[in-house]
Amino acid sequence: MAFSPCQLAYYGKLGVFRWVKDGVEFDPSKDPELSVSRDSGTFSLTAKDGPIHQYQGRYNCYASNDLGTAVSNEARIVTENTPTLQKEKKVSKKVEEGESVVLPCNPPNSTVAPVIHWMDKKLRHIQQNDRVIQGRDGNLYFSHVTEADSRDDYTCNTQFPSARIIVLKEPIKLTVVPSNSVVRNRRPQMMRPTGSHSSYLVLSGQNLELECIVQGLPSPKIQWIRKDGVLSESRTSKDSYDRVLRFKNISESDSGEYQCTATNLQGMITHTYSITVEAAPYWIKKPKSQLYAPGDTVKLDCKADGIPSPDVTWSINGNLLTGNYPKRSLKHGVLTLKNVELSDTAVYQCKAVNKHGSILINAYVYVIELPPQILTEDGLMYSVAEGQTTEMACETFGSPQPNTWGALVANPRMSQLPDGSLQISNASLNDSGQYTCTVSNSKITITAELDVLNKTVIVKPPLALRIQRGKPATLTCEYQVDSRQYTPQVQWRKNGQKLTESSDSDKYMIDESTLIIPEVKEEDEGIYTCEVITTLDMAEASGSITIVGSILPPVLFVNPHSPDRPDSPTQIQMTEPKDRSVTLSWTPGDHHNSPVLEYLIEFEETEYERKEWEELSRVPGTNQRATLSLKPFLSYRFRVIAINDIGKSDPSMYTDVFSTPAAPPDSNPEGVRSDSIDPGNLVITWKEMDRHSFNGPGFRYKVMWRKVLGSGPSWHTKFMTSPPFTVTDVGNFSAFDIKVQAVNEMGEGPEPKSTIGYSGEDCEFVMFDIFTALVSPFPDIFLKMRDLNPVIHFFPVPGPPSSLLLDSPSETEMTLHWTPPTQPNGVLKGYTLKYQQGALTNSLIDSHQDLKLDPHSRYRFYLRGYTAKGEGLPIIREGATTLDGEVMEISQGFVTESWFIGLISALVLLLLVLLILCFIKRSKGGKYSVKEKEEGQIDSEVRPMNNEAFGEYSDNEEKQTASQPSLCEDSKLCTDDTLDDYANSMQTEVIMDESLASQSSGVRDVPDPGTQESSPLNPATAISHNGLPNSVAFLD
16 A cells, blocks of 8 residues: 655656655665655555554655755654454443433544444344434433333444444443332433533534533433524534534634533523634645746745644755845745846745644746747637636746736736736726737737626526425526627526426426426425526526425314414523613524514513513514613513514513512602692692602602792602692792602602792683673683683783883984883793884893984884783883984873773773663564574674674665564563563673783774764774774674
């Protein structure tokens, strides 16, 4: 058999080979047991029998000729004896039903892992399941035994395929004794590996298997997770009934912590695996062999990596380089040779070494002088798809290396390769055209044609389908290709494996770019990739099929709890308890091929009479724990519900009761305000707090109030259990600071912010109990109907400002000074100032306002305060500037005096009463049909009449209604006595406060007396001259 091949490429004469074993020269030609090849340095063992341990070691082959010496990578020969069967005692085990047991195999030691099979005496395999499993150590593990496990021929067969040897172990007898009582369930316990933590060191590229073999009754379920990230399903697989987690071609990204959780009805156990992935040296950048001309500078770049980082060294012809020389330098793995000569021709070795191994590469430096030549054919055609990389050949020969593509290499997408080819990356349509390759300093040229085609694109990729079992699935893949290309090939793959349409199977139907699965089954789940392949490029896109349910025959009973919903989470545990939080963890149930989207955490208060489950938190479906924020002085029970696309799982089992300690309130009630209505009362109300915010026993509200002005810093307090709270005898419409604080036996809540509230207003009103009523001319009176009893409500507005003084700083300026109203009747928001030439609104509360005036004009000023209710009564002043800057106030006469206005108001009111009595008396005549009037006014609303309508009466109207029957002929409602009683029963009660009476002092714009007709029966015109009522409303 050949022990070590040594065949190297070489320049010049045939090479000379030599071997070094473990650092010492080794000549295989001197060993009679070895045979050496003539054309290479390969040697082999000729003897078929005899010891071979002397050949174990590490070997390097050196091949030399007149151009230098090349060195091979290290080869290792390991020898061992043929595995043999050792004498063993027969093993017999006796255990009680329900207990766990391990049957040992103890295979022979070997550097090569054997293949192990457990069989019976008839060479039939022992059936394995989640209760009986074979470990990587070859032992047979029973999670718990049953009477059926009793037998006397459990045999471990160890096979060494490379040596073609099978070692048969002695049979083991297992006797299971029936239990005298009911078999007790047992919580899970680790069998392999033992303990709670184990560590593994593995090299990148190797395979790794993590075992989780447990005992317990019933057989535990196994779940694997990655504690420091997401467990990759593409990089890992599970085997042996989930007892083994397998990594294939492991990489550095797989380093981390993994956890196995074993669960049954009695409890759970976990084991943590720490994986450290290291790597033997591997190349990042290799030095290239090349021809050089004398005087050139040679740069050999050699970079390697590994875990731990390897040490990089250089050798020349197998001899280690040390130090720097004027023509040679070594820095960061780059060997630089300056101004090379013919004598610098050699083989240079770069070697990287760490504790896991070494790698070596040879780079040939050949210094020679040769005339330039172009070896590539002229006039070649090249085609490339847009976005791809292409190379147009221009192979040259010569030393120094000819420069061929000239200025083209200035384009960042174009570069000249060491062999002279022009490489164009990310080709665009504009790159199409003719290219010329020229050898510098000569007339040697060739041309090449480049045609850039549109790239192939997939315009409609396959979708991610969620399909029920038994239903058809259709995946489409629409594409576009350049018209100059041939029809592409469409290849479908499932999880990377090619799919083909078979004539003897209807599993897949492929129609050009469409893949059809007529009846989806469990094994059809996966990632489906569509590849559109042309001669120049390829486009691909992926979709998926996920099975979320099944179609059951209609005759079958359908479980109302759909099997496609997730199973309930299990093993709900509370950890890390704190005063206001606790951490809840759980083990997910089976998601039935519809991944869990989120977990819903609910709580129930155990001490609340009305017990019901409420939502507390939601966490993503990838989480298996959550830290819950809790409120003080509550007793909680928790449960978890899993949610996927199909629906919710059944709730998990609830936890034990978790109680939080009492604490002072964290917040105060919201919506603190005054709802005062009755005069002299202050009603403080607020929004009641939820009982979850009480935080402790003895919860109450601390109500605090004080007057805004005049009461000092002290607060009045009162404790209440619910709103509202009324303070009596505090005065009308007084402003108060009010606030409400939450308190309990543990203390007070945070300091509340105060707000302004007002006590009730003393609102005067006038009641009219007559059939007709006046519409007040005052804007602050609102007429409301209630059962034919109109009620006039008075909403107080500010009284007139207390004073208004005029001052003139110059002949074009006038300064107005005023003081606030004595009766603001609310919170003043500002003032409105009007004068005869326009209006100026002042939103400030300052006491003066400058105006630019005409020195030759007179001005009348109206100043009003306003609140949220509206504008108040005005104070009126007239004045004019003089040449000396003084103000000439103009007297308004007795017309604006309050006593005169009050007298006129009383006279007008008396006149109105007389007019109403006259109207009622006249209606007793009955010379016209009341019925016609009633029909004309039926269903009408109370509306004001114009000036011409009130008191209008004529003979024409009498004549028109004389022939109509009277409504009163058969009715007692219209008798003289009734009308007399009605007229006599009229009561007019006028209660007006000083501010209301003062409204009559307002001066209003009056129309030209000549524009209206004056009549005793049309008082509107006459009354309007005095700013009093000018309309009457009929009320039904």
